[in-house]
Structures are given as structure tokens and as C-alpha cells.
Amino acid sequence: MLNNRPLALVTGASSGIGYHLAKCCALNGFNLLVVANEPFIEESAKSLRALGVDVVAVQADLSTSEGVAKTYEAARGRPIAALLANAGRGLGKGFLDQDFSAARHVIDTNISGTLELIHRVGREMRALNGGRILITGSIAGFTPGTFQAVYNGTKAFVDSFAVALRHELSHSGISVTCLLPGLTDTLFFERADLMDTQMGQSENKADPAEVAQAGFDAMMKGESHIITGAANKVQAMLANVMPADLLAERHRAQAFPGSGIP
Template identity: 60%
Template sequence: MPTPRQFAIVTGASTGIGLELARCCAQAGFDLLIAADENAIETAASELRGLGGQVDAVLTDLSTIEGVDRLCAATQGRPVDALLANAGVGLGRAFLDQDFNAIRRVIDTNITGTVYLLHRIGNEMRQRDFGRILITGSIAGFTPGSFQAVYNASKAFLDSLSFALREELRDTHITVTCLMPGATETEFFRRADMMDTSVGTAKKDDAAEVARAGFDAMMKGEGDIVTGLKNKLQSAIASITPAGLLAKQHRKMAEPGTAKR
């Protein structure tokens, strides 16, 4: 009998790093369940089916409990071998100038929805004592994010959660990997209204390369991966730099009007 194909869930898979993570899974022989809150998820599914294997797509709002439940129901009880929790949104500009509903969406998507999904699928993995979890954090989690305050705080939460969860599962056959990229060439900065900032207009890392590094680290069972030499240096420096100075430096990158002409 042929070996059954493994099954992976990838969230935020309509574009950017999420789509590239899904592509890595498909190329490695995983069947896929991909999810996002935009119609482009169907286009992504059509593209990924060309790589072979089964690809199902769920259009759902992962910032809500109901949306995560809808995604989990779409597994139809199939055991999940890999969960790539990548869904996330950004938000630029000064905290007090931001619309609170937009702030709430960052928190609900990046933290609440992700935590709930990890809790649901993680418990299913624990029952089988097998699984791989990849959480897309960010090197932004190392820095107080002036003019990106809630987003950076949400990534600090995810970075921390991933390390804690990995330790708790140390004596199991479940691995937890945290992918911590820097600024990456995706729709992120346009959607976060940051195209008038230095970081929004600067040269960024390639999404496919970031995803490949994260996927390979997950498959090896590594605990974390910071992609790119520049980002590795930045994260190392951040660990020994006072928080106040980091916040001041971040302002130069993310404050509106700092885009280089």
C-alpha cells in the first residue's frame, strides 16, 4: 500500500509568506487545507493544486472563534500532521491615532485567533503524540514598535508563546518552531498603511526564501529561525539594547513621513 500523504493546515495562505509556506508543503507531498479572510484564497488553492495533492480552501475570518471553528470543521476529522499558524495583520501610525476597531483586529487575529487555533489543533496532536507546529512570529517582537506599537507587541506575544509551548512539549513527538522574519516583500506594509514610511519603502526580503527557511526549520524540528543575516544581527543587537533606545530607533523606520525620496 502507498504511504498516506501527510496533511497540513496553513493560515494566511492567500498571499505572501503564507502562500509560499503552502507551496513548500505541497512540494513536500502534503495535502493542504489553506485559509484566509479574502477571496484570493481560492486563487491560491487553484495554483497549489497544480503541484499535486489535495488542496482545500476555507474563506474565513480567523480573528473570530467562529472563524477558527469553521477552519477546524473543514478538516472533517482528518489528523493534522503540520499546523503552520501564519495568519496576521499589521497596523501602522501612532497608537492614539489608530481606529480602535483596527487595533482590536490586530489583537484578535494575531493573538486570540492564533492562540485558539493552536490550542485546538495542539490538543489533537497531543492525543496522537505527533505533529509539527510552525508559528510565524517576527523579529519585530524584539523591539518596542513606535508607530507600530500593537503589531510589535502581538509578535512579542507569539515569539514568547512559541518558546514556552516548545518547552512544555519537550518530552513529546510534537515540535514547535517559531519563524521570525524581518521586513518581507508582501502586501503587509500596504495593508498596514505604511507606504509613507522608511520601512515600508525599503528593500525587503523575498517571501519565498523566508518561507523555505521556516519550512525547513519546521521539518528539522528546530525551535526558531531568524531569516537573513541582517535580521540575525538586528535581533542579536536588540537583545542587549535598552528598550527606550530600541523604541527611538524604530520611530525612524515606522513614523509616517520617513519614506526615503
């Protein structure tokens, strides 16, 4: 590292929301440790370096303990001032039609790997009496995800975990913030095999740069959570009062395979 800026660790920083979260960190005085599973993370790191900050890129599968350890060790003992645990993936189609190894990979990435990294970095932050943690959850966590059942389940877990952890750490100097986006225009839908659905074809997806900026601002203010976009705030309110069966049927219309083909 060439300078003394604080270090932000951003996972899933090769594209979409994570790339823009990393950019927000760079533009606001952080050096970066950026992580993703595919070699493309090197390209993203190159464009982040152009912002004048030090960037270390790590290629690691955060669904595994080895990937989490590789990521943590890449900090080489430098304190992590901010952890933006954003890496995640979706998976469309009916549960029984999914390849179970793909479903497990979603669970291992979105839940197990995310928690293992937060556990390691969180202990270090606690020893240093401070730090910021941003976790990318989703408003999908408020709705049983018919034809995206595993993904929505993982986000329900993460959304809940973030609030609980925040309260466990309320006197520790560590803030925990949950970013709760709705549909956002990223590679997520293609990777989740959702492009033939209404959800995948929706033209009302949010700009990932705006979603990331809102998440970054909430993290810096130490807020509990941020639901991005007015329509998503309404959707979240409705999810609190509508019966789960009704929510699950509404989700079917959005995620049913072929629902996006005219």
C-alpha cells in the same frame, strides 16, 4: 482527499509568506488545508492544486472563534500533521490615531485566533502523540514598535509563547518552531498603511519564498526558531543588548508616518 498524504493546515496562505509556506508543504508531500479571510484564497488554492496535491480552501476570519471553528471543522476529522499558524496583519500610525477596532483586529488575529487554533489542533496532535507546529512570529517582537506599537506587541507575545509552548511539549512528540522574519516583500506594508514610511519603502526586503523555505526547513528539522537573513540575525542580537528606549527611538525613524517620502 484523493490520496493518503499527511495534511498540513496553513493559515494566511492566500499571499506572501503563507502562500510560499503552503507551496513548500505541497512540494514536500503534504495535502493542504489553506485558510485566509478574503475570497482570493480560492485563486491561491487553484495554483497550489497545480502542484499535484489535494487542496481544501477555507475562507474564514481567524480573528474570531467562529472562523477558527470553521477552519478546524474543514479538516473533517482528518489528522493535521502540520499546523503552520502564519496569518497575521500589521497596523501603522500612532496608537491614538488608529481606529481602535483595527487595533483590536490585529490583536484578535495575531494573538487570540492564532492561539485558539493552536489550542484545538495541539490537543488533537497530543492525543495522536505527534505533529509539527510552525508559528510565524517576527523580529519585530524584539523591539518596542514606535508607530507600530500594537503589532510589535502582538509579535512579542507570539515569539515568547512559541518558545514556552515548545518547552511544555518537549516530551509529547510535537515540535514547535517559531519563524522570525524581518522586513519581507509582501502585501503586509500596504495593508498596514505603512507605505509612506521608511520601512514600507525599504528596498532591502527579503523574498517571501526564501523566508518560507527557511521556516519550512526549520519546522521539518524540529528546530526551536529560525531568524531569516544575516542582517536580521544581527538586528536580533542588538535588540538583546540595547536599551528598550533606544530601540523604540530607532523604530520611530523607520515607522514614523511620512518618513519614507523624500
